Amino acid sequence: MAGQKRLSRSHPDELLVGLVSISDRASSGVYRDEGLPALEQWLNDALASPVRIEQRLIPDEAERISATLIELVDELGCDLVLTTGGTGPSRRDVTPEATLTVATREMPGFGEQMRQISLKFVPTAILSRQVGVIRETADHAALILNLPGQPKAIRETLEGLKGDDGQVLASGIFAAVPYCIDLIGGPYVETHAHIVKAFRPKSALRSTGQAPQSGG
Numbered sequence: 001m002a003g004q005k006r007l008s009r010s011h012p013d014e015l016l017v018g019l020v021s022i023s024d025r026a027s028s029g030v031y032r033d034e035g036l037p038a039l040e041q042w043l044n045d046a047l048a049s050p051v052r053i054e055q056r057l058i059p060d061e062a063e064r065i066s067a068t069l070i071e072l073v074d075e076l077g078c079d080l081v082l083t084t085g086g087t088g089p090s091r092r093d094v095t096p097e098a099t100l101t102v103a104t105r106e107m108p109g110f111g112e113q114m115r116q117i118s119l120k121f122v123p124t125a126i127l128s129r130q131v132g133v134i135r136e137t138a139d140h141a142a143l144i145l146n147l148p149g150q151p152k153a154i155r156e157t158l159e160g161l162k163g164d165d166g167q168v169l170a171s172g173i174f175a176a177v178p179y180c181i182d183l184i185g186g187p188y189v190e191t192h193a194h195i196v197k198a199f200r201p202k203s204a205l206r207s208t209g210q211a212p213q214s215g216g
């Protein structure tokens, strides 16, 4: 079964991304889903290297969420999965539990940083129980990150907060995603620095003949 649906990269650097919008009302048509378009738009704006995106819109049901994450990682071979929605304290909000069910390792820094960033936008940021995890199979690994359901929270958490002069006031979590993908064996992801500057230690920078970025 696994392998039949496997996505093939059109370029060795192509990042395979799964996007999952988790919303009872959007998935049943009560309102139009804004999560998937916002995620897709942000990735297309932020990534300087090639990306291929698979999308799923599902209700807040734990088994459905876990099965979707497994399908995207194990069957399709996604390197990165971003979910949106279902991270709050309501009874139907089960995204973090469903994500932890499929995790082989937790990456607590992502949830911590998202709450730090989001507190700069809304005091209710502490209500989001979002987690970051890695799922490893025998021959593949993926980073899975929960983002809050408010469509505007997608940009806020991935990109962080900048001042009027473009100075970074709170670093968005995506700054750490490319190096994490390197470390788990995925493709070399590059970003547009004016949206979010990917950080890698100097030793992990690919030599391109260009001046290396500072840091590390």
Ligand SMILES: Nc1ncnc2c1ncn2[C@@H]1O[C@H](COP(=O)(O)OP(=O)(O)OP(=O)(O)O)[C@@H](O)[C@H]1O
Pocket (backbone or CB within 6 Å): 021, 022, 023, 024, 025, 026, 031, 032, 033, 034, 035, 036, 060, 084, 085, 086, 087, 088, 090, 092, 093, 148, 149, 150, 151
């Ligand atoms: N996919 C979506 N598309 C558009 N707006 C959304 C979406 N998901 C959430 N929102 C908005 O963000 C708010 C908070 O998101 P949350 O995930 O807590 O949704 P909810 O209140 O549990 O309801 P639902 O699961 O039916 O979207 C929602 O009440 C809605 O206004």
Ligand SMILES: Nc1nc2c(c(=O)[nH]1)N[C@H]1C(S)=C(S)[C@@H](COP(=O)(O)O)O[C@H]1N2
Pocket (backbone or CB within 6 Å): 084, 085, 086, 087, 088, 089, 093, 117, 118, 121, 122, 124, 125, 126, 127, 128, 129, 147, 148, 149, 150, 152, 153, 154, 156, 157
């Ligand atoms: N950046 C950001 N984070 C945010 C928010 C937001 O608007 N922006 N909303 C908060 C609110 S009101 C809630 S209830 C929690 C959980 O939201 P979810 O259930 O939609 O995932 O995310 C929080 N985190």
